[in-house]
Structure formats: C-alpha cells, structure tokens
Amino acid sequence: MLNSRTRRKSLKNGVEILVRGTVQGVGFRPFVFKLASYFSISGSVINTSDGVLIQAIGSEIFSFIEALRSEAPPLARITEFTYKPRDQVLQADSFTILSSMATDSARANIPPDISHCSDCFDELNDPENRRYRYPFINCTNCGPRFTIVETLPYDRPKTSMKCFTMCSTCESEYLDPYDRRFHAQPNACPVCGPQISYHDNSGNQIACQDVIDAAISAILDDRVLAIRGLGGFHLCVNGCSKQAVEILRTRKNRPDKPLAIMVKDLDHAEGLCDISALEKKTLESPEHPIVLLSPKLTSVLAENLAPDMCHIGLMLPYTPLHHLFFNHPDCPEALVMTSGNSSGEPICTANEDARDRLASIADFFVLHNRDIVTRVDDSVVKQSGSQMRTFRRARGYAPEPIQIAATLPELIACGGGLKSTFSLARDQSIFPSQHIGDLFNLSSYEFYQESIVNLMRLYEIKPIAAACDLHPDYLSSRFAEELGLPLYKIQHHHAHAAAVMAEHGLNRPVLAIVMDGTGFGPDGTIWGGEILQADLTSFTRIGNLQPLELPGGDAAAQEPWRMALSILHKICGPSCLDSDFLNTIDVIKRTTIVQMIENGLNAPLTSSCGRLFDAVAGLLGINMVSSFEGQAAMQLESCARKALTNDWKDLLIEEMATVDHYLRQENTQRWEIISSEFVNTLLDDISTGRNRSAIALQFHSWLISCLSRLVEKLSVITGISDVVLSGGCMQNGLLLEGLLFSLTELGLRPYTGARIPINDGGISVGQAIIGGLQHVSCSTNEG
Secondary structure, three states: OOOOHHHHHHHOOOOOEEEEOOOOOOHHHHHHHHHHHOOEEEEEEEOOOOOOEEEEEOOOOHHHHHHHHHHHOOOEEEEEEEEEEOOOOOOOOOEEEOEEEOOOOOOOOOOEEEOOOHHHHHHHOOOOOOOOOOOOOOOOOOOOOOEEEEOOOOHHHHOOOOOOOOOHHHHHHHHHHOOOOOOOOOOOOOOOOOOEEEEEOOEEEEOOOHHHHHHHHHHHHHOOOEEEEEOEEEEEEEOOOEEEEHHHHHHHOEEEEEEEEEEHHHHHHHHHHOOOOOHHHHHOOOOOOOEEEEEEOOOOOOOOOOOOOOOEEOOOOOOOOHHHHHHOOOOOOOEEEEOOOOOOOOOOOOOOHHHHHHOOOOEEEEOOOOOOOOOOOOOEEEEOOOEEEEEEEOOOOOOEEEEEEEEEEEEEEEEOOOOOOEEEEEEEEEEOOOHHHHHHHHHHHHHHHHHHHHHHHHHHHOOOOOEEEEEOOOOOOOOOOOOOOEEEEEEEHHHHHHHHHEEEEEEEEEEEEEEEEEEOOOOEEEEEEEEEEEEOOOEEEEEEEEEOOOOOOOOOHHHHHHHHHHHHHHHHHHHHHHHHHHHHHHHOHHHHHHHHHHOOOOOEEEEHHHHHHHHHHHHOOOOOOOOOOOOOHHHHHHHOOOOOOHHHHHHHHHHHHHHHHHEEOOOOEEEOOOOHHOOOHHHHHHHHOOHHHHHHHHHHHHHHHHHHHHHHHHHHHHHOEEEEEEEEHHHHHHHHHHHHHHHHHOEEEEEEEOOOOHHHHHHHHHHHHHHHHHHHHHHHHHH
16 A cells, blocks of 8 residues: 555656556456546556556546456456556556567466357357358457467567458457457458368368368268367367277277367257256356266267266367357267377377378368467366366466465476476466476477477576476486576475465475375385375475385386286285186286296385276276276276265265274384285175175275375374375375365365366476475575
8 A cells, every 4th residue: 555645646647557467468458448548547558578567647546556456357367466656747648558568578477278258159150240150250358379479478470370461350450449359469350360271181172162061071971080279189070979989099099098079068068968067167167178077877979988987078169160060050969079199199280290190090181371389288177076176287277377475586397207297487476388298209208398498488487497306217307407407306296295285375384195106206116105294395204005016117007907916915925826816817927927026026116006096996807908097097986986875975984983903103103004904805895796886985985094094193293284185196086075075074174286287287386386495495595
C-alpha cells in the first residue's frame, strides 16, 4: 500500500506498472485498453520481453490498478504486479497500445496452446461466416501459442505465422482493440492463412474436392491416417473397429499399450464412459487434456483399445480441424488419436519428417502448411480422490511456470530417464518442459536437446549451475556433466519428494513415501520403495520395502515372472523350482534364473515397489511378459478393482492393526516392510482357489496398511506429521487413494502432486529446487 504522500505524487505524475506472468497472447492488452477507457485513464500499454508495461495517469488511477489485478482475462496468470510513481508528469491525452519492444531480459511467460473457444466454434459452424469450416480459426482467447512462438515478445513476426500476410479484413480485426482478434498472432482466414491438403503415403498430393470427406472415407475403410495437428502428428483410425485398431497396433509396434480416443462432445463421452462432474469440467476446460476414464461395460468401442485395463484415455476435439472430422455425418463415434510416431520415438512435426517416418504406418496424410516450432504431445490427467492429477504435462499446461517461495539461481535441472522432462529455474519460478519421453534412443535425446535450446532461448535463461539424477548412465546425467557447470547430483526419490513439497509450498521437514520402479541409491543399490525423512536440501532413508533380487537387471522389468520367481526363492529357497507356481514358464529358464539369484550373477538387490507389483502379477498369472513399462502393475490394479466394495477403505483401518509383524527394524535403525512374508500368505490363497481379484485387492490393502502403519510409527519418533506421496506407483488409484484416506484417519497430513506429475515427469522440478538451494548455500558459505 502506498502512503498518502506517494499517493498524491502518483496522482500528480502518473504511474508505471509492470505485469509479469502469462500476460501475452491472452488478450491482456485489449483488456487494459478497455479498462483505461472505462476509468478515463490516459497513457499506453506495451508488450516487452520483460512483461506488460503500462504508463497511466488519471483521477481514477487506483481503481484502474485494482481492476487490473482483480479482473484479468481468464487465460492470464499474473505472477508479479508492481507499480511505482513517475518522476515526471506523463504527457498523454488518450490511451494507446504501442508496438511490442524487446528488452534486456525475457521475464514474460509464454502461454500454452489453448483449445478453441465457443465464439470460434460458432463461427466455424456458421455458413454465413467468412471462416465457415476453416480449419485454423482462432482468436485472442484460443488457439496455438507455445507451438508457434520462436521468441519473445509474443508477436506475429516472431511466430511461424510470419510467412502468412494478413488480408485487409484480417488486418483490420488484428488492429482493432475492440475486436476479439486484436493482436491474435495466429489470426487468419481462408483467403490469407494456412491450408490443409491430402496425400498418399508416398507423399503425392491427392486432388479431392473435400479433404475431410476423403479422410473419413479412408477411416471407414479401416485405413490409418496421419494428421498434422497443433503440436505434432496424430495417427488416427476408427476407434469402433477392432480390425482398424489391430492394424495400427501391428504397424506401430504397440501390441498392448492403451490407445487414446477422441469423441465429438461430452454427450458422446458420457455414452461411452462413466464421468464425474470434475472429469466433465476437465474435459471441457481450455486445456482439453486426455482424461483417464472408466469405460462402460458395453459400448461401441473396439475391445482392443485398452486390453485388460480399467481406464481408457478420452479427449474432446481441441482444434477446428478435429471438429470438421466429427461434423462429418459418417464420422465414427470415436477416433483413435495417438501420438504420430513409431513406438519409443518423439512425435513427428514436419511434413517431410512425417512422410519419411510414418509412411510404413499411415496409408494417407492430412497435412497443413503452418510450421510447428515446438513439438508438444497431448497432456494426460486422471481424477484421484477429489482432484485431477497430471500424469503427462504437455499441451495446454506447458510451459507455464511453477511458482515457489524460495529464490533460485538461473539453473537447469536435467530430469531422469523415463517420462523425461527438464526444468529451467530463475528467481521464484521453475519452468518445467513439456513431456519429452523415455531417453533411451538418439531421436528422443535429440528432441530433448532441441527442447532445452528452445526454452532457454525463449526465456533467455543462461544457467550458472545444473542438477541431474544420481544415476550416472542416464543420458540426461551425461548431458548435465557435459555442460561444464557446477553440478548437483540429486537422489531420485528425494527429487520426487521435493517436487511435491514445491507444489504445496512445504519448507519444513516431511516424511516421504516414494514408490516407483527404480532409482539409483547413494549406496549403489537400486531403490524404489522408500520412506524418507526429507527437507528441501537433504534426506535420510528411514524405511523401505524388503530388497529382492532383480534377476537379469532391466530384463526383470520386462518379464514379471522373473520377479515372481525371485520372491518365491526368498520364501522357499531352491525348492521354488518344485512349486506349481510359474509352471507355464520353461523349467530351463526358471533354473537359470534361480542359479543367477543363488550365485549373485546379474541379480542386484532392489527395494522397488514396481517390481513387487510385477512379482504379484506374475504369481497371479496376470502378466508374465510385459510389452510396455508399468503394464503388469496396471493390470494388477484393474484386476483388484473388480473386487472393490463400498467399505474397502474402512477395512484398511482394521487391517493396520494386524500388520506390525511385517515391520522390522534392522541394525541400521532403518525399518523394512517384509513383503515376502505377506506374499507367502497370498500363495496359500492362490493354492486354495480364492478369487484372483480378491487376492489382488488384498495385496493393495496390505501394502497400504503396512506403509500407513510404519509412517504412523515414524511420525511419533520424528515428530513430523506432514507426509508427501510420490513416485510412479502412486498413479495406481487404489494405492494413492488408500494412503490418502488411511493417513488422514491417523491424524497425519498427506500431500501429493496434482499440477506436477508424481511419476518421473516431475523429478526435474524437484532437482531444480534441491540443486538451486544447494548452490545458493554453497555460494553463501564460500562468500
């Protein structure tokens, strides 16, 4: 609040206002102009690389300032709002919008890509409108942003729209502050803007009267289409045709992994899936992510879209082109819309690249001629408890920053190996990248490097330090080493915990339950089922799941029967080979694995929760060989859900009273949850023919109860009541919701990720805050 003297000075000379955050490309300047007109304010507003700068004078200046802060456009995100009195009187008799200006630093945020708005949708479907059925209709309130911008400030000459000269009508809209297309950088129409075209898989353009009509005909013939979209290509087939889905799976080398679908609108979605009020709101939100939903038992959907899974990914059309497909009278009720790539590679963005890489998958191509500057995949979210939780942060969300209380140096956090992201940091902002993917091949690594260069250029961040995972063999860790900067190697599970702490603004010590597939420990072993006592710069490992041998190393994650045999060997030694369990696996293979375990040959110990899920899935005969990461655990959850009752959470409290004998404190004072003893009881249930789903649910309940009971004990010992939950296994809704419920019932305060993924897509955020604070501490101590 300004004092009275400052207020008088402000009223006399005018004021300079700087607004930072997501305030460019979201209609902020027209909003300022209209407010200035309403309050009779004179002055100017300008986009700069540093933010939006406003010079203003008038008798209602403080009402104007308050309205700027409280009535900002819905897509705007203000992170910093400062104003100061002018030293000299502002000479202005009207309010003007000035041309954008580059400044020394880029502090403005880049807006994410946003789905079409209702006004544009109405125009798209209005035969009298000049943009009727135009695939690139947009305005200040919707359309492409991050995927087309090359540098700040966000203006047309600095986007991939620079090669499209606006016609006089579009230019008139663009220059009119009262038009909703005022300074809408992608503004275009059929006369002057991008166009779509239809091609065969040799790249030859096919002459056709209507591209959409030709594409729908191909879809109905069970052909595969490659469609160039907002942030890359989609591969599209009829989602109601089992044969079409199978063709796509075969060509894409994706035998089992679920495929996302797109449907026309919310009414059609409700006909296919059970949808909560929050899920409906999210489906229709400006971000339009893929939402993981429970499909109805009977529907027109192809049965091989998500085999043996309890959820299917569904999204609504988020571009005008999508709507043109669904407006066609013969369009199937659901279209598969999966990433336009070969399995394990980044999505294609350029037309030539797509024709080279997707020719063996797609029969036809729907192309357009607007360049995609930044490739961005679809985001994935899921409701767990009362909140939507982000599993893949990309279109609609990236590159929005995460605001934190601490002040960080300019830094790069390089992420991990699976579901990789990186983050840039500066001051009180962390900028997580879009989802990159698994960094296990050259093309993904090139995408990773390309994205780092792009985001550093956009935000003009020049890191003075770097952070990476403790694992020395991750490509992201090697990249960090090669930067030649002060490097902070962050333990994987500590980074998971810190990401949740950052999201919730926790700066006091916490207990962290981190359950995932793998993470390199400081002791050189493979962690993955951890309870930590942690703060934002350090941690202590105070509990873990019982270590099991990992026969064959990474091969064990691909063949769950190996982990099933490992835990069988833990229970009954060499006689596990005489067991009736796993008798579908060749005896020579089983004998070899037992020999590896007993001789300590390529069978390192792991406390991984993911591998424990694999072991149980193998013993139950649910999955012996996985075709994608996490498959066995997802199938185990799906199986368990079939046995759910309304009171299953209440029974967890009773279960907790019976699990103390599974909790043991070793000489190191660290606690262990002895999973082999519980699995032994499961073997009895399997042998007596108990229902498989009931056994799967019992396993979940046991794990939740053991973790909750152990954390209750540790809370008493440490005096800490805040508990953070993270790691890829927490994507399991039963595990996460059960822990949130039981920990709350015990009087503890559980926290988990919502905006930041709790899988490995979030660890770069944790690395940024830990590495940044460690760097500040080192610099302070050295000083």
